[in-house]
Amino acid sequence: MSKPLIALTEIILPIAVALYFFGWIYTYYWLEYFGGDVSAIDLNIYFIIVYSFSVLSFFLEILWNYIFNIISGFSVLMSIFLIVIIYLLIVRYFRDHASTFISRLASPVVYAMVFVVIITGGYFISREAGIAKAHEIRRNPQQLIYFVLKKNGRPDDPIFDGPFQNWNNGYQLYKITATKDFYIVLWQSSPGEVGWVFEIPRSSVSAAQILMRNDPAVRRDQ
Structure with missing residues (x-):
């Protein structure tokens, strides 16, 4: 060398x-x-x-x-x-x-x-x-996320049939990050208030939709 x-x-x-x-x-x-x-x-x-x-x-x-x-x-x-x-x-x-x-x-x-x-x-x-x-x-969470969970693959926890399902259907979950095995998402009543963090196995998800917020900077560039 x-x-x-x-x-x-x-x-x-x-x-x-x-x-x-x-x-x-x-x-x-x-x-x-x-x-x-x-x-x-x-x-x-x-x-x-x-x-x-x-x-x-x-x-x-x-x-x-x-x-x-x-x-x-x-x-x-x-x-x-x-x-x-x-x-x-x-x-x-x-x-x-x-x-x-x-x-x-x-x-x-x-x-x-x-x-x-x-x-x-x-x-x-x-x-x-x-x-x-x-x-x-x-x-200031940015990315709202919605999951379509597999019927036979959902996590074995009652919360996924209760509050989580309501928050998911109400588009109230925010993506924190994602790895090759998990989605890590957040629900909170309001910024900085009490919240829940979920680790959702990718194996339990059929599809994940991410809602992008309005971006005034993009509109200005047009």
Whole structure:
């Protein structure tokens, strides 16, 4: 394997591992909010990687809001500027005066510290992004879903012949997500109020209809 390819692999592999970690934490917390277990749901690795970009988007949104809020705070910006200058002076001092041993030790220690900071910070950001996703679904569910259940394959639970059937027939169920084995759907009396979450086996479903809400943006583009 050529050196450029090895170098590229050494860059891409840690990034891919970090993205998978962030995406898994994000998925875990927003499913856990609805009582789901990410370990029991067969989500492909590429779905997890895609979800990690929701974490990055969430982080950038927070960062932008923070910058926007302090952009007029001259004293805060000056403080940041001074911290950066002091940091550069310290780095330069140690670069010029540190012993060979300290210089060799510094790189692994710095890399380890950066790794710990990224993983720890990424965990908390991913968790908050996942919880925010769950809250957004409760506040503003988008996809109404209606099921045609198989007569001989419906789940063996009385609730599927009672409240669920009424909510299903009344178009009051909202799709949370779907895997290759289950539909996960939500019923709630009103946004944020008491609700039920159902895992509907695909094997029990003859057909599923999803009602798309009005989208003014689409009409404007016409």
